[in-house]
Amino acid sequence: MTNDILILSNGPGEVTTWVRPVVKALRQQLGCDRALIRISVILSPCPNATGKEAQIVQSYPEVDRVQGAQHFFGFLLWGKTAENWDWRDRGVVVFLGGDQFFPVVIGSRLGYRTVVYAEWDARWHRWIDRFGVMKPDIIAKAPKKYRHKLKVVGDLMADVAFVGAVGAKHSRPGFSVLCQHKSANASPNHQSPITNPQSPIPNHQSPITNPQSPIPNPQSPIINHQSPITNPQSPIPNPQSPIPNPQSPIPNPQSPIPNPQSSIPNPQSPIEWIGLLPGSKPAKLIQGVPLGLAIAEHIHKARPQTRFVIPVAPTLDLVTLARFADPQENPLIQKLGWGAARLVIRDEADSRDATLIMASGLTVELTTEFPAHDILSQCCLCLTTVGANTAELGSLGVPMIVLLPTQQLDAMRAWDGLPGLFARLPGVGTSNAKLINWLILQQGRLFAWPNIWAKAEIVPEVVGQLKPQDVAQLVLEYLEHPEKLEQMRSRLRAVRGESGAAQKLAQLVQEELTHDK
Structure with a gap:
């Protein structure tokens, strides 16, 4: 039948x-x-x-x-x-x-x-x-x-950690162990939601584009690892050149990765992974990308064994993401002194094999695998903005710190009901969003989904004029006291079914x- x-x-x-x-x-x-x-x-x-x-x-x-x-x-x-x-x-x-x-x-x-x-x-x-x-x-x-x-x-969300990534094709060093769980019957999909990072990027709707300058060449922020040519104006050094600090070399991507069967990193591994989830919409990325990079730099100075990964949302291509880390494109970087980085594509045959390289030599891995549950499950901690990311991390039992920077108050426009409608009105949406967000932030409400489920703050929510060094210090306190991370992980599991x-x-x-x- x-x-x-x-x-x-x-x-x-x-x-x-x-x-x-x-x-x-x-x-x-x-x-x-x-x-x-x-x-x-x-x-x-x-x-x-x-x-x-x-x-x-x-x-x-x-x-x-x-x-x-x-x-x-x-x-x-x-x-x-x-x-x-x-x-x-x-x-x-x-x-x-x-x-x-x-x-x-x-x-x-x-x-x-x-x-x-x-x-x-x-x-x-x-x-x-x-x-x-x-x-x-x-x-x-x-x-x-x-x-x-x-x-x-x-x-249902507790099942996501056990489902292999659909159609994932990552084979680059450093993620070979993390990404080994593939769907047995997955097949190549020609309608993949991952945008071709080599395609031109429309500039007219970007909130970070300088209207006085010509539309930037989407090839310009990319360093080809095979080429010795770099932009002489860029603050980011040639990745072929020696790293400034010999005591803090870029971690070897061949180094061991925690056991993918466990959501708890292997204590024998010298590497600890931190996930950076800055969001997917421009209004969040303009703050989230440079803030996350700046925090990562502070953490890495104190703990050189720490590595960082950004799961790239399927609605983004790598070049667009990199523009939010470019001080020529993102005015917040120069205004606030947050982190800048340059996109490096390491393999011409696979444009997804990419990283963001900072001036200090710190490497932040990028993954376009979607969903990135296998990778996130191996992170000892994630820094994330508000939204569905907090629900997914909670379902995976991954400890997190939720960041709500208020340097740009119109970044959050996804409220439910009338506040969301007013914040998204054409023409006056930006002004409305700033007012609505200011009023909502005064209420002292919880924003992360695990906290909403538990009706208590089981994962930290850091709200305000955030300073990267302060957030980094909070992260270091958790990394230096793994029992606190385990307690958070247990509470995340308990709040779900x-x-x-x-x-x-x-x-x-x-x-x-x-x-x-």
Whole structure:
């Protein structure tokens, strides 16, 4: 018997941490014969969306069809997709993000059973057939006559650490161990969301471009490791030249990496990894990149064994990221004296094999592997901005320090509800964002998702006119007291549900497929 599974989802966090493990589990549970089981994904609008969600889902080999969020309401209202998809007689609508009312409407129209994953709340109990919930307290809050529909499956985000990177092709030294977990059935995807870093970069929408200067050549901030030619105006030395401080050589990329099976770095390894997650939007990157680099430099001076990695968001190419570390492009660097760096592509055959090199000789690794869960799991600590990053790190049990610099108050515009709408209004959005952010920051509220889940600050949130040396000192205190990192790691695990949710949710879907109409 042929069946359709329609997955409803929305934002970047849901697509990577919910949809990805579930479609893998569904194929493991139901098989890969597309003639019997077809998996479609339809995305709904999300205020935090990057615009690349559909392309990311298309890279999942388990998925057969994807429709982007721009076509959602036409489907919701009229029941037709942009490409006029056909639908089989039997199927299940699976909710993995958005509004829980959507599967009620769509399931009724298609005549399909409905399964909802409920992380914190379960709604529309009367019209939804089954709920897979994260924790038992969600069942306790449901009306008694509907509790039989709810089953604890655990935490979908706890499964992300065990899912190999889809379509990852990193083979460069230094990450060969970290990135060995590949999807067995992953195949090259020609619609990869990773932008070609050699392509020209549009300049008219960049918040950091000097309008008095010509559009910079996207090749200019790149040093080819094979070439002795460097920009004489650049403060960054030729990577072929001797490193200024002989006591602090650039770490050998062949050096050992912690055991990828453990989220706790190998205590025998002389290397400790710190992840830098500056965000993906220009308003955050303009602060996050140079601030993170400056902090890294202070840490490295005190602990030369420390190495740093930036997981590059799929909406960014390497050249664009590098521009936020270029003092000629980012005025905050000269204004605040934060870190500057130059992009170095080490392998002409693979433009993703790249680093940022600072004037001191410090190397910051760049990885375009997405999602970067395998790499992040090996970090003893991460420095991150607010947003979905905090949820992913929390689900991986990776200790973090959340940075909210207020040097540029319009950096945060992703608030929910009316504040978010006012902050994103054309023309007056910048002024509104500054006012709204100032008011929200005065409330003393929690911003990191693990803290919101726990209703307590289990990971530090550092807010204000941040100074790199002060943040670095906080990081050093944690690195010098690993028991504090372990305590944070334990609390992150405790605030989430159990792993294995994807397989249990797939079992619920299978049960609904066999349910009599």
